[in-house]
Amino acid sequence: MFAVSLPSWPWDIVRQVAAERGVRVWPVGGCVRDLLLSWPVHDWDFAVDRDALGLARAVADALRGAFYPLDEERDTGRVIVRREGRRMELDFARLRGLDLEADLRDRDFTINAIAIGPDGELIDPTGGLTDLQARLVRAVGPDAFDRDPVRMLRAVRIVAERGLRLEVHTAQWIIERAGQLLRVSSERIRDEFVRLLNARSVAYHLQLLDELGLMTSILPDVEALREQSQTPPHRTNVWWHTLMTVDAAENILRRVGAVGGKPETLYADAPDWVWDEVQKTLAPFAPALVQHLRRPAAVRRYRRTLLILATLLHDVGKPLTVTEEIKPGQSQPVLHFYAHESIGARRAAEWMHDLRFSRAEAESVATMVRAHLRPSQIADAPGGVTGRAAYRFFRATGDAGVEVILLALADHLAIWGPNLQPERWARRRAAASALLEYFFHRSQGAIVPPPLVNGRDLMRELGLPEGPEVGRLLEAIREAQAAGEVTTREEALVLAQRLKSTG
Numbered sequence: 001m002f003a004v005s006l007p008s009w010p011w012d013i014v015r016q017v018a019a020e021r022g023v024r025v026w027p028v029g030g031c032v033r034d035l036l037l038s039w040p041v042h043d044w045d046f047a048v049d050r051d052a053l054g055l056a057r058a059v060a061d062a063l064r065g066a067f068y069p070l071d072e073e074r075d076t077g078r079v080i081v082r083r084e085g086r087r088m089e090l091d092f093a094r095l096r097g098l099d100l101e102a103d104l105r106d107r108d109f110t111i112n113a114i115a116i117g118p119d120g121e122l123i124d125p126t127g128g129l130t131d132l133q134a135r136l137v138r139a140v141g142p143d144a145f146d147r148d149p150v151r152m153l154r155a156v157r158i159v160a161e162r163g164l165r166l167e168v169h170t171a172q173w174i175i176e177r178a179g180q181l182l183r184v185s186s187e188r189i190r191d192e193f194v195r196l197l198n199a200r201s202v203a204y205h206l207q208l209l210d211e212l213g214l215m216t217s218i219l220p221d222v223e224a225l226r227e228q229s230q231t232p233p234h235r236t237n238v239w240w241h242t243l244m245t246v247d248a249a250e251n252i253l254r255r256v257g258a259v260g261g262k263p264e265t266l267y268a269d270a271p272d273w274v275w276d277e278v279q280k281t282l283a284p285f286a287p288a289l290v291q292h293l294r295r296p297a298a299v300r301r302y303r304r305t306l307l308i309l310a311t312l313l314h315d316v317g318k319p320l321t322v323t324e325e326i327k328p329g330q331s332q333p334v335l336h337f338y339a340h341e342s343i344g345a346r347r348a349a350e351w352m353h354d355l356r357f358s359r360a361e362a363e364s365v366a367t368m369v370r371a372h373l374r375p376s377q378i379a380d381a382p383g384g385v386t387g388r389a390a391y392r393f394f395r396a397t398g399d400a401g402v403e404v405i406l407l408a409l410a411d412h413l414a415i416w417g418p419n420l421q422p423e424r425w426a427r428r429r430a431a432a433s434a435l436l437e438y439f440f441h442r443s444q445g446a447i448v449p450p451p452l453v454n455g456r457d458l459m460r461e462l463g464l465p466e467g468p469e470v471g472r473l474l475e476a477i478r479e480a481q482a483a484g485e486v487t488t489r490e491e492a493l494v495l496a497q498r499l500k501s502t503g
Helices: 008-021 030-036 052-063 100-105 128-133 143-147 150-162 168-183 186-197 202-211 222-227 238-256 272-293 303-313 340-354 359-371 374-380 387-419 422-441 455-462 468-482 489-502
Strands: 025-027 044-048 066-071 076-083 086-094 296-298 323-325 334-336
Touching (some): 030 044, 044 052, 052 066, 143 168, 150 202, 186 202, 186 303, 222 238, 272 422, 303 340, 387 468, 455 468
Antiparallel strands (some): 025 044, 076 086
């Protein structure tokens, strides 16, 4: 008999409390799967023969944790504790069927339909251990998706998180039912999708979602992106370019240590030497970048996830803005996407709202999409990154400017690939370095200069009435401060007088 050794925490306490209350309890589902895969277990699921809410409440008391009833009708509760600095969840649910085997057969995938008995023995009625050994995600049956369509998205998420493969019949069952994902609440789709974006090889798994027919239920714009062609220097349609950019962005995150894993690309086809240059360019900022990108944007969602979302959405405005121009002597039209970044930003915000992201998250992603061309424009401008240019950039983007810089690098690499032009690429590296220097290593006054004068000063000294002219002059003074052209109150007033006279 195959047996598994359970960690003493939290199992010893759960088993003791259950015995005191006269109920039977079994570890089940994902925690058992991860134990068998030798993955660290952070969250636990327990099946209970009766009074699961009472057991959860008692375990919370024993562990000095918090208790939350998740579904009183289904007798399901959650315990939240902190252990070794981590938040951990312990979920307790009454058996779904007449007995444990019926409960397991009602679950989503065979590898999640395994329980552990009191002596460490595996209870595995659907062959989950065999599938784990073969590294397969297999649905317990086709009706598993009919009962809860979000399981189709969960299948790909588990494949992505655990490095497994999707069993062929399971893939076919998903393809046949992909449209049913629209029955699922936006919040549940969002949560599964975000977890997938936090796993490895994001672009590959986005393509897998698309091949299974699920991507259009998540992002309806995918079909238009796939159909939208582009002209040089682009080499692919917009959807394939998006996957290449996501892949490049993920590799940039690996290069700075913001996500784990060995640096690699599956879609982005820039030369190998480019990635060493990326790492060299970003190395002086790596610790600060990691800290910035790991900041929470919402509960269990982080800024690095918003960067990947913005990368996925950065060209979503192209099919909405495409125009054709036939130049003299050319038979093929040149395609233009004027204002696609601003139109795309609005569409990105709408999509984020539809999936019930927070307003702050939606605004941040929209900012990244709207500004994703600006670092390249700054790089190609005469003089490169001046103090005034950096000030204007971060005034428009705020903290999201950091992500915009990384997105612009990924976008450039995806556009040019093996055709990368060294001089053009060098300008973008230099601009990225200079902008990050302004943000991380210079005093905050370089981005948000301390006021030398206020509106009342200008009205009094220049005889101005209250109105928009005062705001215009204050902004001009701040820009001049950022550029190092104005450093004192007297210089600020002189500048304001001159601008008033010429304005």
